[in-house]
Amino acid sequence: MSESKEMQKGELAPTEWIWNEDENPPFHRTQYAPMLVKHFDCLFADGETGRVFVPLCGKTLDMIFLADKGLEVVGLEFSEIGVEGFFKDNNLTYKKMDVVNQPLVQYKCNEKNITIYRGDMFNLNPDVCGQFDGIWDRGSYVAINIPTQQKYADIILQLMKPEAKILMETFTYDTSRYGGPPHCITLENLQSTFGSKCEIKVVDTMTMLAHPVFNAGDMIMTLPYCLLSMK
Numbered sequence: 001m002s003e004s005k006e007m008q009k010g011e012l013a014p015t016e017w018i019w020n021e022d023e024n025p026p027f028h029r030t031q032y033a034p035m036l037v038k039h040f041d042c043l044f045a046d047g048e049t050g051r052v053f054v055p056l057c058g059k060t061l062d063m064i065f066l067a068d069k070g071l072e073v074v075g076l077e078f079s080e081i082g083v084e085g086f087f088k089d090n091n092l093t094y095k096k097m098d099v100v101n102q103p104l105v106q107y108k109c110n111e112k113n114i115t116i117y118r119g120d121m122f123n124l125n126p127d128v129c130g131q132f133d134g135i136w137d138r139g140s141y142v143a144i145n146i147p148t149q150q151k152y153a154d155i156i157l158q159l160m161k162p163e164a165k166i167l168m169e170t171f172t173y174d175t176s177r178y179g180g181p182p183h184c185i186t187l188e189n190l191q192s193t194f195g196s197k198c199e200i201k202v203v204d205t206m207t208m209l210a211h212p213v214f215n216a217g218d219m220i221m222t223l224p225y226c227l228l229s230m231k
């Protein structure tokens with residue numbers, strides 16, 4: 001556990017995210033994220049090359065979408081089942097090696113321009129993975145425990161090149177009915193964690209019924225998709 005204090009309600013240590021070998025976790029999607037496909041051009045012009053980071057990537061297929069756009073894709077995920085499941089599910093092979101002097105393992109895909117680091121996000125820094133032109137954040141910032149959001153934002157900001165942008169899926173909902181994760185993220189929250197370095201705007205929204213695992217009955221969640229651009 002990267003955080004020394006005891007976990008509070010609504011908080012999960014990296015080891016507490018449930019990953020089983022034989023079934024997909026509830027957050028995993030078997031298609032590309034529609035809002036990434038729709039708003040990809042907020043991050044990169046079509047045909048543009050560059051480096052894109054997918055924090056807390058799980059085994060998202062979005063990494064395939066981004067690599068097939070001609071980008072160099074770097075993911076980071078704590079779960080070994082998640083990382084190795086990504087390659088297995090997609091019939092991809094990899095070379096695996098420890099990162100020198102860091103508690104991270106690098107998986108470099110042989111067939112596509114995708115590298116995934118396995119380990120705790122809080123151990124990542126630009127000396128390990130360099131900086132990025134774009135970041136696709138689905139289920140990442142919202143998964144971070146509230147007391148560590150600023151620490152997470154500071155790491156992400158260090159990983160961004162001067163002109164970089166983040167496209168981020170956020171959630172807003174009635175917090176008296178559910179306490180996260182995914183955490184409820186208001187624009188004020190984003191302003192306080194990223195606002196000193198980034199302009200923030202909402203580019204789209206969608207709504208969905210809360211997943212049954214949240215035990216929130218028929219609660220509707222609103223998902224604002226935010227674009228954070230380095231000032």
Ligand SMILES: C[S@@+](CC[C@H](N)C(=O)[O-])C[C@H]1O[C@@H](n2cnc3c(N)ncnc32)[C@H](O)[C@@H]1O
Nearest residue numbers: 014017027056057058060077078120121138139
């Ligand atoms: C909500 S899931 C999102 C996964 C992925 N982005 C997707 O769209 O399917 C959050 C992921 O973060 C991982 N995770 C949680 N805390 C982490 C940490 N501190 N470092 C690395 N991964 C972490 C979990 O194992 C889980 O796979």
